[in-house]
Amino acid sequence: MEFSLSGAIRCMHSEHEALLSFKGGFRSGLDRFSSWKAEEDCCKWIGVGCDNVTGHVIILDLHGQDPFNMLPGEISPSFPSMLHLPYLRYLDLSQTNFNYNPIPDFIGSLQYIEYLNLSNANFRGTIPSNLGNLSHLEYSDLSGNRFSLSAKNLKWVYGLSFLKVLDLSGVDLNSAEDWLDAINMLSSLVELRLFYCKLHKIPQYLHPVNFTSLKILDLSDNNFGSAIPDSLILQGHIPDTFGNMTSLTSLDLSKNNLGRSYTINFRPFSKESQLNKSSSLRELYLSNNQLCGSLEHSLVQLSQLVVLDVAGNNLEGNITEVHLKNFSSLRVLDLSSNQLVLNVSSNWIPPFQLETIGLRYCLLGPKFPQWLRPQKNYSFIDISYASIVDVVPDWFWNLSSKVKQMDLSFNELKGNVPDFSSQLQLSLLDLRHNYFWSPLPRFSSSLRILALATKSFFGPISHLCELFSANNSLSYLDVSSNNLSGEIPDCWKYGQNLIIFNLANNNLSGQIPNSIGQLVHLYTLRLDNNSLSGEVTLSLKNCIALRVLGLAYNRLFGNALAWMGDNLQNLVILELRSNTFSGRIPLQMCQLKFLKLLDLASNNLSGTIPRCVFFGMASIEFEDTLSLIYYPYTTYIEEIPKEVMSLVGLRILNLSRNHLVGPIPPNIGGMGNLESLDLSRNHLSCTMPPSMVDLNFLGTLDVSHNNLSGKILRGKQLDTFEDSSYMENPQLCGFPLSKICSSDELIEDPHCSNENGDGENQGIQKEGHDGFKIPSFYLSRGLGFIAGFWGLWGSLILNRSWRHTYFHFLGNMTDKIYAIVVVGAAKLQRKFQRQQTPPK
Structure with missing residues (x-):
């Protein structure tokens, strides 16, 4: 903010000293205080404004510019010096890192404050009630403090009769059941934002709400659900409770689980409604509520809108140009993730110029939508999953300089992709899963997200350096x-x-470059399935944030395991299979305490498997999403380790095509979540343990091609499997096999009576307390297992349709994480852009 001051006015000495003392509370950020020199008039300092008549300091604006690089501040003994600024009217400390200290009480003593902005400042604790003493306050923003701020009630707002803007987004109001009664006292309120406040109900019976001045109401990302009174917003008529909201221009009820109780009905928002007698509503946000019903019949009621966002619901309809012909003011249209068909003629020219086009999962194809050609102002376009099977026309690639985010993924688009190096505003580009055929394009360094996972691009990648x-x-x-x-x-x-x-699944060659070790914030590095050679660069030691490291199916060698356990201790997925890594599996691998997926198969490893590697995989903290996959590698282990049976969160266990001997562990029935069990093509012997009957969720079973004996178990899930699950076990008998059990075959082999299943009778050589010995011969072609799945990422991407192949799983993991992050980030960015609009 700039300030024009009379040359004859100088700030008061006491206020000059107070500001210098206040400056001492900041540890760094000298650029912001570069003009704050003791010998200079404080009215000329950057961020300070004085009254042109009295010289008193009335403005202190120290807001940060970068939310990711905030100015560090402290609530130091010098801060109460602000009390010597008695005429302060404007205070902005937003985007300053106060390191989770409480909001200082003395702010409530600045009696003339009209503008207070403490947003995104890392405050915590309870909002001080004496903020209610700021009787002149017109603008108050305490948002963005990440649930570290809370309020048990909102009684402190009762006296703020001049308040026009109140933003408490991100403040924990879970206990503030009086929130609506308290807000109702603010008759001058123009803008109310309670986004992401843990609100869970609106009182069913209220006095009439006096929101005659309210223009912007944001109650998004709470959890009202059916707690909203039946007739409050979405049903029939608007009752007296909210019936006087005639000035409302923006309403945001997104992410509130309304779909549990409501079908869509836009009558309250239409030109003829009680709510909107003057047709004032211009922005309507109802996304991610699982609302159902027909959208096409309601659209005509909303033609006055500038913003219509109903993404992420269960809306249906066949929308034509007739339904959209009166939307001349429309600038933001987001119909994504519904069951909608946009059926318009090829020569249709829309009456609107959109800035945001969100049509993800809408049926637009098979032809490329020609109605996009007249759209010249959009900065965001998402037409992914739109069933478009066509060549992208040249006119579409003549992008406006305004384009910032473009998602064309998961269609069947064809043609050549041009260079994007001149698109200096483009921050997101997603062309995954199409049928382009083009050299890898050039890109601008403005990109933040680049997703091209597809069979569309060829050639060298050296020009990625331009990014x-x-x-x-x-x-x-x-x-x-x-x-x-x-x-x-x-x-x-x-x-x-x-x-x-x-960079996985390409034809890249050569060594892993040393500079990859400078990617210090990297979570996922995947170079698997290429033709890379040499040793793994030791510079990867610096990538201590790594969660996923995939180097499988290359020509790498050396003893990388020797240093990974010491340095990459946050790893959750480590995939090294099908290289020529050598050496022993070091005890330091036990330091990978978050490890859920480990694949060392088909290498030249030898020695001992440390027992402690299994222990971290036995957690059931995320049992709803955990899976453990021992994939069918050419792996050699003599018997099934009993530690595997402690993995009670397991969903999939596959130890097929190994050289396993001995019995199936008798306590396998304790793995109660198991859905798929494949022990086929080993040398397992003895009878099936009775506890297998307790595997109530088992949907797939294969113990074929072993040396199992005795009668096939029956009961519960085991009654559902066919003979193919048991074939090629010569001594196995009983239904569903055709072989009938004889009395001899029902006698238990005395060598199979080891109740503990510890392998002591199987000739396993024990070695101390740290592991069990496996002959190096069996490990000469590699030791491998995939164990567990990362709960944090798994909760985002695992579903039952994924069970087919491991590599398909890893590809889908990145895709789904990407989709969730990108879509969510785009919506949040648009929301914060609206919220950061300067007050008028």
Whole structure:
């Protein structure tokens, strides 16, 4: 903020000293205080404004510019010096990191304050009730403090009769059951934002709400659900409770689980409604509520809207140009993730110029939508999953300089993809899963997310270096599953913002470059299924944030395990199979306490498996989403380790095609969540343990091609399996096999009576307390297992339709994480852009 001051006015000495004392509460950020020199008039300091007549300091604006690089501040003994600024009217400390200290009580003593902005400042604790003493307050923003701020009630707002803007987004109001009664006292309120406040109900019986001045109401991302009174917003008529909201221009009820109780009815928002007698409503946000019903019949009631966002519901309808012909003011249209068909003629020219086009999962195809051609102002377009089977026309690639985010993924688009190096505003580009055929394009360093995982691109990747200028912000780079070739360039010096880096499933060769070790914030690095050679660069030791490291199916060698356990202790997925890594499996691997997926198969490893590696995989903290997959590798272990049976959160266990001997562990029935069990093509012997009957969720069973004996168990889920589950076990008998059991076959083999299942009778050589010995011969071709799945990521991406192949699973994991993050980030960005509009 700039301030024009009379040359004859100088600030008061006491206020000059108070500001210098206040400056002492900041540990750094000298640029912001560079003009604050003791010998200078404080009215000329940056961020300070004085009254042109009296010289008193009335404005203190120290807001930060970058939410990711906030100015560190302290609630120091010097802060009460602000009390010597008695005429302060404007205080902005937003985007300053106060390190989770409470909001200072003395702020409530600044009696003339009209504007107070403490948003995104890392305050915590209870909002001080003496903020209610600020009787002149017109604007109050305490948002963005990440649930670290809370209020047990909102009685402190009762006296703020001049308040026009109140933003408590992100403040925990779970206990503030009086919130609506309290807000009802604010008759001057124009803008109310209670986004993400843990609100869970609106009182069913209220006095009439006096919101005659209210223009913007944001109650999104709470959990009202059926707690909203039946007739409050979405049903029939608007009662007296909210019946006087005639000035409302923006209403946001997104992410409130309304679909549990409501079908869509837009009558309250129409021109003829009681609520909207003057047709004042211009922005309507109802996304992610699982609302159902027909959208096409309601659209005509909403033609006055500038913003219509109903994404993420269960709306149906066949929308034509007739339904949209009167939407001349429309700028934001988001119909994504519904069951909608947009059926317009090829020569239709829309009456609107959209800035946001959100049509994800809407049926637009099979032809490329020609109605997009007249749209010249959009900055965001998402037409993914739209069943478009067509060549992208050249006119579409002549992008406006305004385009910031473009998602064309999961269609069947064809043609050549041009360079994007001149698109300096483009921050997100997603072309995954189409049928382009083009050299890898060039891109601008403005990109933050680049997703090209598809069979569409070929050629070298050296020009990806152009993405990594000193000031780039790229965080997600996925060019996997293409036909890219050549060496990986050594140009990642400026990739510190990169979180996901995926070059898997290409034809890349050469060594892993050292500069990858400078990607210090990397969570996922996937280089698997290429032709990389040499040793794994030791610079990866610096990537201590890594959760996923995939190097499988290359030509790498050396003893990488020797240092991974010491340095990459946050790993959840480690995949090294099908290389020529050598050496022993070190005890340091036990330091990977978060490890849920480990694949060392088909290498030249030898020695001992530390028992402690299994223990971290036995957690059931995320049992709803955990799976353990021992995939059918050419792996050699003599018997099934009893530690596996402690993995009670397991859903899938596959130990097929190994050289396993001995019995199936008798306590296998304790793995109560098991859905799929494959022990086929081993040398397992003895009878099936009775506890297998307790596997109540078992949907797949295969113990074929072993040496099992005795009668096949019956009961519960075991009654559902056919003979193919048991075939090629010569001594196994009983239904569903055709072989009838004889009396001899029902006699238990004395060598199978080991109740503990510890392998002591199976010739296993024990070695101390740290592991069990496996002959190096059996490990000469590799030791492998995949164990568990990461609960944090798994909760986002695991579903039952994924059970087919491991690599398909890993590909889907990145896709779904990406989709959730990108869609959510885009919506949040638009929301915060609206919220950051300067007050008038």
